[in-house]
Amino acid sequence: MGTRISMVSVSKLYSGFRSVNSISLSANTVKECLFSTGIVPSEIGLLINTGIYRYRNTGEPSIASLIQHISMPASRIKPSGKKENAFIGGTFSFDLGNGGCGWLSGIEIIDGFIRTGRIKHGIVVTADSEPFPGFSENYRFYSAAASVLLSGTETEGGFSHFRTYTFPEFSEDFTGLTRFGKKKGRWGRRNILEIRESETYVEDCIKCAAASVDRFLGETGYSMGDIDLIIPSQSPKGLLPGLKDKLSASCKLVEVRNGMNRELHTAGPAFALKNSWNDNSFIASENILFLTVGSGISVSIALFQNPSC
Amino acid sequence: MNGKCHIESIGVKIPGKRLTTSELISRIKIPGMEKFGLLTGIRERRVCSDTEDSFSLACDAARDCLAHSKYGAEDLDLVICCSITHYKNGLSHLYEPSFSLLIKDVIGAGKAMTFDISNACAGMLTGVYVAENFFRLGKISTCMIVSGEYISNLYDHALKNIRTPLSSEISSLTVGDCGAAVILEKAPEDSEGLIISGFSTFSHLSGLCKGGQNKRTPGGYMKTKSIKIHKASVANCLPIVSEALKANNLTFDMIDYLIPHQTSRSSIISGAIRLYESEDKKPGNLVVNLRDNGNTASTTHFLAIYQYMNEKRFHVGDRIMLLCFASGLIIGVVIFMMDEIIYHYGNKD
Numbered sequence: 001m002g003t004r005i006s007m008v009s010v011s012k013l014y015s016g017f018r019s020v021n022s023i024s025l026s027a028n029t030v031k032e033c034l035f036s037t038g039i040v041p042s043e044i045g046l047l048i049n050t051g052i053y054r055y056r057n058t059g060e061p062s063i064a065s066l067i068q069h070i071s072m073p074a075s076r077i078k079p080s081g082k083k084e085n086a087f088i089g090g091t092f093s094f095d096l097g098n099g100g101c102g103w104l105s106g107i108e109i110i111d112g113f114i115r116t117g118r119i120k121h122g123i124v125v126t127a128d129s130e131p132f133p134g135f136s137e138n139y140r141f142y143s144a145a146a147s148v149l150l151s152g153t154e155t156e157g158g159f160s161h162f163r164t165y166t167f168p169e170f171s172e173d174f175t176g177l178t179r180f181g182k183k184k185g186r187w188g189r190r191n192i193l194e195i196r197e198s199e200t201y202v203e204d205c206i207k208c209a210a211a212s213v214d215r216f217l218g219e220t221g222y223s224m225g226d227i228d229l230i231i232p233s234q235s236p237k238g239l240l241p242g243l244k245d246k247l248s249a250s251c252k253l254v255e256v257r258n259g260m261n262r263e264l265h266t267a268g269p270a271f272a273l274k275n276s277w278n279d280n281s282f283i284a285s286e287n288i289l290f291l292t293v294g295s296g297i298s299v300s301i302a303l304f305q306n307p308s309c
Numbered sequence: 310m311n312g313k314c315h316i317e318s319i320g321v322k323i324p325g326k327r328l329t330t331s332e333l334i335s336r337i338k339i340p341g342m343e344k345f346g347l348l349t350g351i352r353e354r355r356v357c358s359d360t361e362d363s364f365s366l367a368c369d370a371a372r373d374c375l376a377h378s379k380y381g382a383e384d385l386d387l388v389i390c391c392s393i394t395h396y397k398n399g400l401s402h403l404y405e406p407s408f409s410l411l412i413k414d415v416i417g418a419g420k421a422m423t424f425d426i427s428n429a430c431a432g433m434l435t436g437v438y439v440a441e442n443f444f445r446l447g448k449i450s451t452c453m454i455v456s457g458e459y460i461s462n463l464y465d466h467a468l469k470n471i472r473t474p475l476s477s478e479i480s481s482l483t484v485g486d487c488g489a490a491v492i493l494e495k496a497p498e499d500s501e502g503l504i505i506s507g508f509s510t511f512s513h514l515s516g517l518c519k520g521g522q523n524k525r526t527p528g529g530y531m532k533t534k535s536i537k538i539h540k541a542s543v544a545n546c547l548p549i550v551s552e553a554l555k556a557n558n559l560t561f562d563m564i565d566y567l568i569p570h571q572t573s574r575s576s577i578i579s580g581a582i583r584l585y586e587s588e589d590k591k592p593g594n595l596v597v598n599l600r601d602n603g604n605t606a607s608t609t610h611f612l613a614i615y616q617y618m619n620e621k622r623f624h625v626g627d628r629i630m631l632l633c634f635a636s637g638l639i640i641g642v643v644i645f646m647m648d649e650i651i652y653h654y655g656n657k658d
Contacts, residue, residue, distance in 0.1 A: 057522035069512035097425035168414035
């Protein structure tokens, strides 16, 4: 049994000082996934949220449970309408954090639960938004959300060969943290979200990603010529042009163009997937490489073999 | 290979600094708080010093776990950090890179895959749930699940805001700091391994306990509808426990130690009584280890097991049930048989 992508849904992109709630953005994409596929909430075994920057820096409950509450109200009620005991075997949700690679780590976990037969469907949802708009330094990401609904398939193909490579020597290259202090132009002291990025971060990401792809291909026995499409992370800025040069890939590397000076963070690869889904390049490709890069530096890679090809 | 896993070692880091309940309560000038210590069963809790935080607790617990293990850090295939709080360098909350990646680097677990899981007080048991599936798939042979909880900073916000004993922040006074780590390994062929059952999120109850970072002061806050969350937890756990027992051909009296999430003595005991009535049977022992620790969030279960092992209370063959409750509302059950692990903690049995 493998895992196929049943649906991917993305939100609009928001930028600037508008207060956008990452939880409701996420919940809308989950609803769209369910509505488009006709899968009822009670069939979703796992819901994993992999967003990092969240509404008001919420610590508990998990953001995933709040998303579940908004988007999947029916999962708590049996078709009979009885609420009692309705949860046994119902949806379980939690948050997963792995920087820009969290989305693919979430997919790996759901793929595992599908393979062991514990669930039939699972959702990985991810969103980032400025926790307190205007109270951040160097925060440059869109408020954006994306969900991917995964289902078991009896046919050949689906996700395989999940690999994660880490480069802890670059762990200081990119950090997202809150510190208590003053922000220029603002009165009083607050908890301020601060993004710190070294000058060499983009270059290091490109190097690590290219080295990881080489290692991945070596370990799995594939060559770059076997890959038809690459669904990559969309940040940091400059990653994709650098990767194109380094990988010298003849295949298409999906880039999400948005014309604004902001970046897509954890939802980046899901937006790339949606683009390729819409222009049919995903369905037309046999071997698709998911390549995520994030702070750490971590690189996660997985192969998706299209059951339809 | 049966794909099952079991607990190979446990490590804990308890901060040295003590804070007694009477000392804490003396800072609140409202009537009706005198019985707080009696009701919660908490005499004191350990709190971080200026040089400790979530990260240092998690790293120290990981080191302690490795010290009790036959494995070295380089043998670990997976490291999952499950803390709610990610404080590093004091009260600076780190969102990325992941804690697990930094812990892996500190302990030297070069080949380990890493990610963080956050699921309130169910964090470590959610980590066990996820890791157990990796064992079933044959993807890993060893795994460390670690957490460091620096939650005593909740007191500052609570002490400023508590006006009555029924305040939504009263539960913030029950917490204590702790780090815990557990190594899982493949179980022997004849072992039943970890039995995991009923992990569910009752998301319509997610509003009963909320916490996060303060806007205008360092540290965090937690607001709990204590009575409602207790009633909801007990009501919803009855069928889950019942099903977990039935599915494994067990009855409640076959459980030697029931270890629920450690919140307060009165709620643990009243919840346990409801469970006994529902199952019409009692487990051998109900574990309440709040007295010197308080509620240490995601680390409570493994702290309790660690302390009981060091106090030489367990025997090989004892059946343990871990019952997790957490805001969300999360309920889940883990059952396992105590094995030779106790010998690593000075037990001779």
